[in-house]
Amino acid sequence: MKGWIIAGIIIALLAIVGVGGYNNLVSLNESVNGKWSQIENQLQRRADLIPNLVNTVKGFAAQEQQVIKSITDARANLAGAQGPAAKAQADAELSSALSRLLVVVENYPNLKSDQTFKALMDELAGTENRIAVARKDYNDAVQGYNTKIRSFPTSLYAGAMGFGAKEYFRAEEGAKTVPEVKF
Incomplete structure (x- = not known):
């Protein structure tokens, strides 16, 4: 009889630990998803600002159609990108196009000196800062989540419960290179 009671207690403890571990993984997974949403939110904010910026520049620099077209194309690529890797590449293309605009x-x-242009550039600069913070927050959440699912004993059951590693938001090759401005 004592053996059954001890076995029952051990099973109950394992069940409690298992449920707690599962709930923790769900929480971490949702945190990663929420942080990814913030990146997408800020990328969309930037994409929404760009048409106004482009139209303002068009009024002053009509002959610069190639730069304006590259921004428009990069914005469209960002809107259609799916997943962290594709979004990172599209984001890098848009950043490059914006630096050519500058x-x-x-x-x-x-x-x-145009007030509309100044206001749009200020909004864009603020958005760039928000994007950087959102990327950091996302990568921090991914790091915590990936660490948890790879740690013992969670690694024993995480995969079986459908919890796989998440992808980091990585900068494109050459993103660390400062763009060269030539006149």
């Missing part, structure tokens, strides 16, 4: 802006002093 080179164009340097050639148009009246544009730099």
Whole structure:
């Protein structure tokens, strides 16, 4: 009889630990998903600002159609990208196109003093900062989640319960290189 009671207690403890571990994984998974949502939210905010910025620049720099087209194309690629790797690549393309736009802006002093342009650039700069913070928060959440599912004893049951490793948001090759501005 004592053996059954001890076995029952051990099974009950394992069940409690298992449920707690599962709930912890669910919580971490939802945290990663929420952080990813914030990245997408900020990328969308930037994508929404860009048409206004492009239209403002068009008024001053009509002959710079290639730069404007590259921004429009990069924005469309970002909107259609799926997953962290594709979003990171599309984000890098858009950042590159925006840096080329800034080179164009340097050639148009009246544009730099235009209040609409200044306000849009301030909004864009704020959005870039928000994107950087959202990326960091996402990668921190992914790190915590991936560490948990790879740690013992969670690693014994995480895969069986459908919890797989999450992908980090990584910068594209060359993203660390400062763009060169030439006149």
